[in-house]
Amino acid sequence: MNSLGFNKQNKDTKVVIAMSGGVDSSVAATMLKKEGYDIIGITMKLYSQTKAKSSKSCCAGRDIEDAKKVAEQHDFPHITLDYQDKFFSGVIDNFIETYADGQTPVPCIQCNQTVKFRDLLNEAKAMNADTLVTGHYVRRLEDKSNVKLFKAKDASKDQSYFLFATLKDQLDYLRFPLGNYLKSEVRKMAENFKLEVSDKPDSQDICFVTSSSYRDLINKLKPELNIEGNFLDSEGSILGKHKGIANYTIGQRRGLGVGGSKFPLYVVNID
Numbered sequence: 001m002n003s004l005g006f007n008k009q010n011k012d013t014k015v016v017i018a019m020s021g022g023v024d025s026s027v028a029a030t031m032l033k034k035e036g037y038d039i040i041g042i043t044m045k046l047y048s049q050t051k052a053k054s055s056k057s058c059c060a061g062r063d064i065e066d067a068k069k070v071a072e073q074h075d076f077p078h079i080t081l082d083y084q085d086k087f088f089s090g091v092i093d094n095f096i097e098t099y100a101d102g103q104t105p106v107p108c109i110q111c112n113q114t115v116k117f118r119d120l121l122n123e124a125k126a127m128n129a130d131t132l133v134t135g136h137y138v139r140r141l142e143d144k145s146n147v148k149l150f151k152a153k154d155a156s157k158d159q160s161y162f163l164f165a166t167l168k169d170q171l172d173y174l175r176f177p178l179g180n181y182l183k184s185e186v187r188k189m190a191e192n193f194k195l196e197v198s199d200k201p202d203s204q205d206i207c208f209v210t211s212s213s214y215r216d217l218i219n220k221l222k223p224e225l226n227i228e229g230n231f232l233d234s235e236g237s238i239l240g241k242h243k244g245i246a247n248y249t250i251g252q253r254r255g256l257g258v259g260g261s262k263f264p265l266y267v268v269n270i271d
Helices: 023-034 061-073 084-100 107-126 168-173 183-192 214-221
Strands: 014-018 038-045 078-082 131-133 138-142 147-151 229-232 238-242
Touching: 014 023, 014 107, 023 038, 023 061, 023 131, 023 183, 038 061, 038 107, 061 078, 084 107, 084 214, 107 131, 107 168, 147 168
Parallel strands: 014 038, 014 131, 038 078
Antiparallel strands: 138 147, 229 238
């Protein structure tokens, strides 16, 4: 059995690896290539690079080029898939609607559920690949009857939370070779592999917005969420003005801009 859990030689194991252009997926791809696997790198173009709000986001124009350079450096094929429409309908629409419902969205989870582990996974299967590999920090362990997801060795980088909704048939097909490594070890491997991305910063923001620009996106796609209105108490009395429901979530206490109450005020409903 090889390192990915298949009863075949590495050279006969076809691997599709999702490459964001960052250090993690680049190291995973290079590591598997050096182990002799038959690998194909795929980068998803998720949004127009002219709309990218953050230089630290993944899958923007520069990141696609970085992924290509890794593939060229280590001599394996790389393709780019235009998933902009899929990303918009599967992730951004949900992002906006979640804010409309007064909740805080976690688009990375939605992206994994739809674009990565549905659309990209199906693409890998259509290419007759044995597995889809990602650079997530999570461990996948299997026994005779089941396969399970566990926290990564590096607790500070663990991403199992973002994969909690992964289905069994998806998990059967996925592999996460970095789950047993510390981030510092991955950085060191990138240096040893002489990857240009070895010192590239980790992505921090939501890939299609920054912490300050999400309101601009909401204002563009659903401007009614930024219309000012009244804060009402449970009896319908006006407490003050709000700046648009996109700026608040259920349970929020701070930053409401409403004073004069003897008791703490919380957002209990958004209508």
